[in-house]
Amino acid sequence: MTPAPIAVALDAPDLDTAARWAALVTPYVTTVKVGLELYLRYGPDVVAAVRGASGVQVFLDLKLHDIPATVRGAARAVARLRPSYLTVHAAGGPAMVRAAVEAAPGTAIAAVTVLTSLGEADLAAIGLEGPAPDAVRRLAALAVEAGARALVCSPQEAAAVRAEVGAGVTLITPGVRPAGADVQDQARVATPEQALAAGADLLVIGRPITGAPDPGAAAAGIAAALRRASAGAS
Numbered sequence: 001m002t003p004a005p006i007a008v009a010l011d012a013p014d015l016d017t018a019a020r021w022a023a024l025v026t027p028y029v030t031t032v033k034v035g036l037e038l039y040l041r042y043g044p045d046v047v048a049a050v051r052g053a054s055g056v057q058v059f060l061d062l063k064l065h066d067i068p069a070t071v072r073g074a075a076r077a078v079a080r081l082r083p084s085y086l087t088v089h090a091a092g093g094p095a096m097v098r099a100a101v102e103a104a105p106g107t108a109i110a111a112v113t114v115l116t117s118l119g120e121a122d123l124a125a126i127g128l129e130g131p132a133p134d135a136v137r138r139l140a141a142l143a144v145e146a147g148a149r150a151l152v153c154s155p156q157e158a159a160a161v162r163a164e165v166g167a168g169v170t171l172i173t174p175g176v177r178p179a180g181a182d183v184q185d186q187a188r189v190a191t192p193e194q195a196l197a198a199g200a201d202l203l204v205i206g207r208p209i210t211g212a213p214d215p216g217a218a219a220a221g222i223a224a225a226l227r228r229a230s231a232g233a234s
């Protein structure tokens with residue numbers, strides 16, 4: 001069966017757990033995501049550990065955000081690990097996004113627009129006035145103009161972002177929760193089926209899978225639901 005377009009967020013406190021989750025979910029998903037906790041604890045070794053022998057795509061989520069020269073150096077430092085995706089914050093500005101793009105030519109730079117944990121009140125508090133989709137669309141356009149090949153936004157903005165940037169850009173959506181699941185610290189959420197229907201190319205899903213008693217079965221269940229949704233839509 002073709003693996004589903006899901007990146008499982010391996011937000012584990014230790015390498016053994018992350019590698020175990022990766023092995024359990026890789027039959028069902030295209031991608032696993034290594035984030036700050038694992039990378040800061042274990043460094044580059046974690047990428048090989050979760051990649052294993054399966055050849056699953058690795059998404060390195062370091063959310064780089066600094067001056068262009070510093071981001072260029074950081075992106076160059078991890079480019080040799082050949083991640084499929086590397087995140088930077090679009091709010092770092094066009095020169096910073098471009099520096100990452102130039103430093104890691106074999107990797108799709110994924111620009112994070114507005115974190116899915118932020119609701120409207122948080123956006124106002126940090127000075128991003130206006131509805132979330134406006135800020136997301138503006139940051140998306142800036143990042144694509146600077147060479148980003150992928151964008152991270154919530155499923156709630158995916159359709160608006162697609163309309164803004166067109167078909168050639170990979171839309172990645174965290175903030176995905178199966179119907180009835182606890183939203184935890186996420187604010188702008190939708191179900192996997194809604195994310196797909198809104199035009200997302202890759203769904204980032206962590207705790208609804210890794211927090212399940214059997215992460216492999218949870219990944220298989222969401223993958224099957226997505227297959228049914230695509231079959232129903234075509």
Ligand SMILES: O=C(O)c1cc(=O)[nH]c(=O)n1[C@@H]1O[C@H](COP(=O)(O)O)[C@@H](O)[C@H]1O
Nearest residue numbers: 009035061114115116152174204205206207
């Ligand atoms: O860049 C990301 O992956 C990301 C961006 C964003 O706006 N929101 C967001 O939740 N993420 C990541 O997506 C994952 C979501 O995990 P769960 O909330 O457990 O499904 C976490 O690893 C976050 O770091």
